């Protein structure tokens with residue numbers, strides 16, 4: 267564990283950061299990169315033991331709502347690729363849009379199993395696969411990285427790869443909670459995207475997020 271992460275663990279300010287901190291304290295935390303060569307088992311275990319249960323809590327609501335808002339404001343989102351979709355919480359938020367094709371991808375087949383049980387409609391597909399090796403079969407209006415980019419040792423490579431699967435005028439949504447892992451991910455990823463808009467939010471528990479609407483740098487589609 268890096269010194270910065272140790273300091274972040276012990277300073278009292280961090281203790282205010284609600285359920286996320288609690289989850290990290292109770293369950294073993296995997297730094298990004300450790301899952302390289304990634305197998306679903308550790309992530310499945312996270313879901314089975316309830317580590318990710320807090321994702322459905324009220325304090326997480328704001329970032330899903332902002333992503334839904336970007337979708338709504340755009341007016342014409344009909345296809346969404348949700349990378350690291352977990353158990354499909356965002357799919358629920360997007361339910362009021364006329365989405366013709368939603369594809370959620372997650373390495374945890376356990377999470378995908380939950381998502382599939384919730385969503386069995388012809389417009390929704392869930393794929394249990396590593397995002398790093400997943401190749402879409404179409405282009406999308408919106409590609410979402412909702413609290414997943416910090417899992418990748420080279421997030422910039424992931425963004426570059428998926429840039430090819432954006433429709434004309436399509437965009438990325440990148441949500442990152444405020445943590446050292448997220449700052450590292452954004453530091454390397456930011457040179458690959460132009461930020462069109464961003465929202466910073468802070469829950470009363472102390473957890474904060476940046477949700478950014480971006481386009482790949484130099485995208486002239």
Ligand SMILES: C[S@@+](CC[C@H](N)C(=O)[O-])C[C@H]1O[C@@H](n2cnc3c(N)ncnc32)[C@H](O)[C@@H]1O
Pocket residue numbers: 301304309318321349350351352353354355356371372373374377395396397398412413414417
């Ligand atoms: C913090 S959770 C966020 C889940 C979901 N995006 C949400 O906000 O409700 C991170 C998710 O990323 C998934 N994940 C981590 N590494 C992944 C990878 N290499 N490929 C696909 N999914 C991955 C985990 O299984 C987990 O579901």
